[in-house]
Amino acid sequence: MYIKTIFNIFLKFVLIIFISLILFLTIDYFFGKTFVDKYIEGIKDNPIYHKKQRVRHSYYHHTLAPNIDYKKTGWGPKTYRLCTDEWGLKYKCGTKSKKKYTLAIIG
Structure with missing residues (x-):
């Protein structure tokens, strides 16, 4: 029971x-x-949607587009400013790269 x-x-x-x-x-x-x-x-x-900030890369899956300065981009609800240099690396906005490197070592 x-x-x-x-x-x-x-x-x-x-x-x-x-x-x-x-x-x-x-x-x-x-x-x-x-x-x-x-x-x-x-x-x-939104016009920002049509801008390509991530582009295909032959070795990696994707990378950032070179020489972009987006005032308002984001991921989810957060927005931020995104600037890249001529190699597609994130860079401080408003400045240009002074040195010409062809090799970068990330360790």
Whole structure:
């Protein structure tokens, strides 16, 4: 008798978890789709979206484009200013590289 009551409590617990999970996934799917569609449309209207700051690289997967100065770029909700030199390396904005290097050692 004691095992039967524990089993019933366990089944109720599993049923509550299952129903909660189904409800959560359903609500997440429909509201998430609505918000993502609105967010993507807002990004595509932004002219910054069309600028290419990341470009393909023959050896690496991608790199930064050379000689760019974006006043407002970002990742997720954070925005920042991005400047690169003639090799596509992040550089201090408003200055030009004075030295001509063809080799960089990163260690």
